[in-house]
Amino acid sequence: MMGNMGEIATLTDKLALMPDNQLPRLAQQYKGDAITLSLILGEKNRRERLRNAPRSEEHTSELQSH
Numbered sequence: 001m002m003g004n005m006g007e008i009a010t011l012t013d014k015l016a017l018m019p020d021n022q023l024p025r026l027a028q029q030y031k032g033d034a035i036t037l038s039l040i041l042g043e044k045n046r047r048e049r050l051r052n053a054p055r056s057e058e059h060t061s062e063l064q065s066h
Contacts, residue, residue: 008039015043 015023023044030036 008035011036011039012043015039018043020044020047 015026018026023040027037027040027044030040
């Protein structure tokens, strides 16, 4: 179980670097730890929102120019 804010920040950073396919396995492993599970699901949801977010024209044209 997560104890302090430093541990939470460290785990949040590690989750952000993990491949998508590792998150469900990790969630299963920590299903009894509400705080850790919440962080894992939060990262999964963050990625889904980013993927589904509409891109602005400025950002799209910037990507096309590179």
